[in-house]
Amino acid sequence: MTILSTREWAIAIWGTGFFVWMLTQREIRKSLWNVIKILLGKNLRHFFLIIALYVAGITMIFYQLPFWNNIYLKDIILWLIIPVITILILMNVVAESEEKYRRVHKLIDIVLACIGWYMLWGAANVGLKEYKELNVINTLVSFMIPIVYTILILPLEFGLEIYSDYEQVFVRMKFRDNQDKKIQRKHRWRVIRTCKLSLRKILLFRKEYVNKMYGLMSEETFDNIMREFKEESDK
Structure with missing residues (x-):
């Protein structure tokens, strides 16, 4: 056919x-x-x-x-x-x-x-x-294909959205973080470990907490920002 x-x-x-x-x-x-x-x-x-x-x-x-x-x-x-x-x-x-x-x-x-x-x-x-x-089989398969493909692509779309949101966060952090690449990576991993796969937490950090960072801040200041963010995001 x-x-x-x-x-x-x-x-x-x-x-x-x-x-x-x-x-x-x-x-x-x-x-x-x-x-x-x-x-x-x-x-x-x-x-x-x-x-x-x-x-x-x-x-x-x-x-x-x-x-x-x-x-x-x-x-x-x-x-x-x-x-x-x-x-x-x-x-x-x-x-x-x-x-x-x-x-x-x-x-x-x-x-x-x-x-x-x-x-x-x-x-x-x-x-x-x-x-x-x-043709019952062909009709059933044709009917199910859009449904099955849409369901199977949801994890990919979720993953791409998570990646996109983290990318936006890291772009904004780059202009407000320490210029030392090692410290930047450390801070990014700290954000990832805290937010994980929560879109709500990523969005909250981007809107409310990135602006609290500044280039010459100490590690203690960053720790305080992350501690405050964790308390707020866990509510």
Whole structure:
């Protein structure tokens, strides 16, 4: 059984052709590239790469299971379309805010509209097809894929959020901490040991306690800050 139907192959080919045409337009290509550079900075590139590798790893594990069928790849791709649409919306917001990106804004509007209509058509088509064929196993697996993938990606999203929050804390600490690298590392590990995986504690430390630090503070002063923070965060 093929992964894509003839109609879906046609849509993919026409979509590729439209994208290639966009790239041939010098003004659109330049504006689009500038918008992409704004959104896909170094940190976001790493973020998307980690998610892609994580999803690929989950898929490879499922691929080894006896009930796996390549047609389920479509369901996984549709599940991934949601964050892609989010990125397009962010690109649209950036493009709309700048007059020089106006043509990109119009094109993204068209792309988002096409995706919306395609998803509506796809949902109706799948529902009608499954009703006719009544393939219970495929229907159940297709229904469960978005739920299972969403649940499995939650630990990754939590881990990335923890990492991001700690990074913000450490960036702010860098400007208010002792310039000795060894002392900085020591202070950071102290913060990690105290906050652990608590988003509430990390946020509290960033908002209320980083500002109490200063470059020439003694270790006793830092100990007092951490002791006060621990008492407050444990309440």
